[in-house]
Structures are given as structure tokens and as C-alpha cells.
Amino acid sequence: MTPEIAIMGHPNEGKSSVLSTLAEDDSVRVSPTPGETTRCRTFPVVIDGREVLRFTDTPGFQNPGRVLTMLNRLSGDSGDIIRQFREQARTIPELSDDRELLLPVERGAGIIYVVDGSRPVRNVDREEMEILRLTGRPRMAIINCKDEDDAFLQSWKDEFRKTFNANRVFNAHRATYAERILLLTALQSIDQDWQPVIGQVIAAFQRDWTARNRATADHIITMLGDCLRHRLTVEAGEETADRGREEELVRQFNRSLAEMERRTHDKIRGLFKHHIFDYRLPPRSILHEDLFNERTWQVLGLSKKQLAIIGGLSGAAVGAGLDAAHAGLSMGVYAALGGAIGALGAIIGGETVSANASFMGIKLGGQQLQIGPVNSINLLLVLLNRALLFYSHTINWAHGRRDYDKAGAPAGPAPDQMGFTRNWSPARIRICNAFFKALQQEGGGDALQAESDLRHLLEEVLLEISQQE
Numbered sequence: 228m229t230p231e232i233a234i235m236g237h238p239n240e241g242k243s244s245v246l247s248t249l250a251e252d253d254s255v256r257v258s259p260t261p262g263e264t265t266r267c268r269t270f271p272v273v274i275d276g277r278e279v280l281r282f283t284d285t286p287g288f289q290n291p292g293r294v295l296t297m298l299n300r301l302s303g304d305s306g307d308i309i310r311q312f313r314e315q316a317r318t319i320p321e322l323s324d325d326r327e328l329l330l331p332v333e334r335g336a337g338i339i340y341v342v343d344g345s346r347p348v349r350n351v352d353r354e355e356m357e358i359l360r361l362t363g364r365p366r367m368a369i370i371n372c373k374d375e376d377d378a379f380l381q382s383w384k385d386e387f388r389k390t391f392n393a394n395r396v397f398n399a400h401r402a403t404y405a406e407r408i409l410l411l412t413a414l415q416s417i418d419q420d421w422q423p424v425i426g427q428v429i430a431a432f433q434r435d436w437t438a439r440n441r442a443t444a445d446h447i448i449t450m451l452g453d454c455l456r457h458r459l460t461v462e463a464g465e466e467t468a469d470r471g472r473e474e475e476l477v478r479q480f481n482r483s484l485a486e487m488e489r490r491t492h493d494k495i496r497g498l499f500k501h502h503i504f505d506y507r508l509p510p511r512s513i514l515h516e517d518l519f520n521e522r523t524w525q526v527l528g529l530s531k532k533q534l535a536i537i538g539g540l541s542g543a544a545v546g547a548g549l550d551a552a553h554a555g556l557s558m559g560v561y562a563a564l565g566g567a568i569g570a571l572g573a574i575i576g577g578e579t580v581s582a583n584a585s586f587m588g589i590k591l592g593g594q595q596l597q598i599g600p601v602n603s604i605n606l607l608l609v610l611l612n613r614a615l616l617f618y619s620h621t622i623n624w625a626h627g628r629r630d631y632d633k634a635g636a637p638a639g640p641a642p643d644q645m646g647f648t649r650n651w652s653p654a655r656i657r658i659c660n661a662f663f664k665a666l667q668q669e670g671g672g673d674a675l676q677a678e679s680d681l682r683h684l685l686e687e688v689l690l691e692i693s694q695q696e
């Protein structure tokens with residue numbers, strides 16, 4: 228039978244938020260108004276088409292004192308007194324929430340009790356805990372500090388020791404993948420019968436996460452290939468001398484790349500089950516900058532030292548465009564437009580085309596104009612870093628979190644002002660470079676090897692990011 232865990236507690240303490248984060252379900256109703264949840268709702272955790280675990284969201288206790296008095300008058304085993312209570316409360320309207328919230332317990336669910344640890348323990352809390360003790364079900368307490376304040380943490384823990392098999396601090400708004408796994412691991416210990424099945428759930432969670440990382444790596448590699456091979460070739464007609472038109476084409480080219488990037492980010496976001504809410508990136512994230520702007524390229528491209536490593540490898544092929552883009556040199560209107568026209572390898576204007584050997588032999592008749600493919604490894608690094616930053620923000624945005632306005636710290640250093648690749652070893656940079664070279668040679672050389680090396684590198688990096696606190 229699929230194990231069921233009921234999330235219980237006082238109104239407005241963050242039960243639904245904890246559930247939303249644990250089950251990775253952003254459709255759970257969360258609201259600042261106490262009493263938001265009035266009916267039990269079950270959220271299955273489905274992995275590989277199989278329901279491995281279900282969480283049930285419950286309303287908050289309304290009259291714990293009265294419920295406790297009634298329970299104390301009943302006799303029988305713990306399972307039966309809950310059934311009897313629910314029977315007796317059927318005709319008492321003010322007990323409807325309390326009756327409803329004990330439904331999963333009557334079915335045999337285990338219990339996660341959620342409290343807001345940023346306030347002191349009160350008598351009603353003790354009554355609720357006593358009710359849960361009387362149910363005799365395996366139970367664990369979760370301290371979800373809604374404020375940063377942890378002054379009351381210890382008194383909560385002391386209290387919990389009396390009534391719960393385990394307790395954990397778990398922040399519904401900030402819990403990461405690693406913390407979700409830790410919480411499940413702790414859940415294993417509260418009931419011996421659960422150990423094997425929760426163990427399977429944890430293994431399934433981990434396999435699922437690995438599969439998502441693999442899919443993320445695939446999406447990133449596809450995007451890099453598409454963007455770095457992209458070219459725009461147009462019939463230029465008579466008016467090619469018109470600079471405005473050239474600029475428009477560069478913009479169009481940049482827009483296509485930005486669009487490919489956006490679609491890739493959307494796919495990553497979908498893999499991590501952020502469907503409904505448009506969660507925010509931290510306010511000062513470098514991701515708010517355009518893909519093609521000087522700052523993005525400076526911050527997320529290769530460092531000078533890394534440049535030297537690659538330069539030594541591939542010599543002149545790195546291209547003047549790279550140096551120019553890297554140094555952030557102003558390149559007039561193109562720099563303003565797109566960061567690096569040199570890096571775009573643009574060939575502009577009918578007359579110049581015929582003189583340019585790198586026109587790839589495409590003959591469209593009349594005057595032609597081709598922009599791309601980009602011949603700078605920095606585009607690869609910039610796209611890669613942005614995808615990794617996006618991934619990192621996505622996996623760390625807990626599903627229970629809905630307070631966009633408070634997203635990110637208002638002060639202090641911006642969270643992601645540097646790309647991941649800045650700290651990478653020369654070996655990793657060489658893997659990127661080999662993939663870049665293979666793209667430039669249109670699949671020549673060891674293209675398959677280069678792609679497989681990059682895939683392994685990305686899977687390793689994604690796992691590193693998931694395990695960060």
C-alpha cells in the first residue's frame with residue numbers, strides 16, 4: 228500500500244507551503260489568510276508512472292482543547308478513538324475542520340506536524356501535540372521558521388521530544404533538493420515499517436533527479452549547438468549600403484539566439500516542475516542583462532587566464548572577435564547592439580561579401596548578406612553560464628515559496644555576478660573548447676567524443692550545484 232503522510236498543525240503555520248515544497252507541487256494553495264485549507268487534499272508523488280508516496284494537506288486545528296477533552300473521554304485503542312471522535316463530531320458544525328483534519332489519520336496516515344518556530348510555544352500547541360500523541364501514529368515535527376528569528380527553536384525542540392519520534396528544521400521557502408532528501412531520510416526513522424518503502428522513495432527521488440539533470444545537460448548541449456551554428460542569410464537587394472538595415476539584421480540575429488536560449492530555459496524549468504508560478508530571479512541577477520551585452524560577456528565569458536589556456540591550444544582560430552569582445556572594447560554601434568559584431572563573424576554588404584573568403588560559398592544571386600555563425604568560444608561560455616545560473620536559481624526556488632516581492636536579498640552582494648566557469652580547471656575549459664572546435668568544423672574530427680565529454684562534464688557540474696546548500 229502506498230504510504231500516506233498527513234501534514235498537520237495550527238492554521239497558517241505553513242503546512243501547505245511545506246507540502247508544496249516536499250511534493251514539488253506549485254499548485255498547492257498557500258495564502259496569508261489563516262484557514263485557507265478547509266478540506267483534506269492528497270498529493271501523490273509519482274515517479275516513473277508509479278505512485279510511491281502521498282502527502283495529504285489538512286486544515287489547521289480549530290478547537291484543539293475541545294477535541295482533546297472528547298478524546299480523553301473515549302476508550303479503545305488509539306486507532307479506534309479517532310474513528311469514534313469523528314463519528315461523534317459529525318453533528319457538531321464548529322468541529323468540522325477538526326473532524327476533517329483527522330480523516331487521513333483514521334485511514335492510517337503518518338503525521339508531519341508543522342509549526343512556525345519563530346514564535347513561542349503556547350498551550351494550544353501542547354493540546355495539538357497531545358492529540359497527535361493519542362493517535363498513536365508515527366509522527367515527526369517540522370519547524371518551519373517563517374521569520375529569520377530562531378530564538379524559540381530550542382524550546383520547540385524540547386517540547387517535541389515529549390511527543391514526537393523525530394523533529395527537523397525545514398524551511399518551506401528555502402529548502403533545497405538536498406534538504407528534501409534529508410527530511411525523507413529522517414522520516415524513515417520514525418517508523419520501522421516505513422524504512423524499506425521510504426528507502427525506495429528516496430532512491431526513486433535520486434534516480435529521478437539524475438534523469439532530470441541528464442535531460443538538462445541534453446537541452447544545454449542542443450542549445451549550444453543550435454546557437455553556435457546559427458546563421459542568418461538574406462537577399463540584400465539594392466539597399467545594402469543602408470547601415471540601418473545592417474543593424475536590424477544583427478538585431479534579428481541576436482533575437483533568434485535569445486529566443487533559442489529562452490526556450491531552453493523554459494524546458495529546464497519544466498523539468499523541475501515549476502509550472503504555474505512565474506518565480507522570480509534574484510533582483511540583481513546577471514540573468515536580467517541581455518545575452519548580448521558587454522557586461523554579460525565580460526562577467527560570464529572566459530577570464531584572461533583561461534583565454535591564455537585556450538589561446539595556446541588553438542592559436543589564431545580563437546579569433547579577433549573574441550579578444551575584442553572579451554576586453555569589452557567599444558565597437559561602435561555594433562557593440563551597443565550586440566556586444567560583439569566581431570564575434571558574430573558578420574559579413575555585411577554585397578560588395579564586401581564577394582571579397583570575403585568566409586562566405587561559405589553560398590550563392591543566392593545579387594547581393595547577399597550573412598550573419599553568423601558566431602566564431603567566439605565566449606558565446607558558448609556565456610550561454611553555458613547563463614543556463615547553469617538559471618538551473619541553480621530554479622532548483623533552489625522552493626515550490627512552496629510564493630512571496631516574489633521579497634525574493635532575493637535587497638542589499639548585499641548580488642548573488643550571481645560570476646559565471647560558474649570562472650573557477651573551472653583548465654581540463655574543463657579544454658572540454659568546452661573541444662566542443663566549440665567540433666561545432667566550428669561542422670561535426671568534423673572527434674565531434675561525438677567532444678559532445679560526450681561535455682555531457683559528462685555538465686552532469687557532474689549539475690550534481691555539484693544540486694548538492695550545494
Ligand SMILES: Nc1nc2c(ncn2[C@@H]2O[C@H](COP(=O)(O)OP(=O)(O)OP(=O)(O)O)[C@@H](O)[C@H]2O)c(=O)[nH]1
Nearest residue numbers: 238239240241242243244258259261262263264287
Ligand atoms: N517567510 C516565510 N513565509 C512562509 C513560510 N512558510 C509559509 N509562509 C507564509 O505563511 C502563510 C501561510 O502559509 P500556508 O502554507 O498557507 O499555511 P497553512 O498552515 O497551510 O495555513 P492554513 O491552510 O490556512 O491552515 C503564507 O502566506 C505563506 O507564504 C516560510 O518558510 N517563510
Ligand SMILES: [Mg+2]
Nearest residue numbers: 242243263264
Ligand atoms: Mg493550508
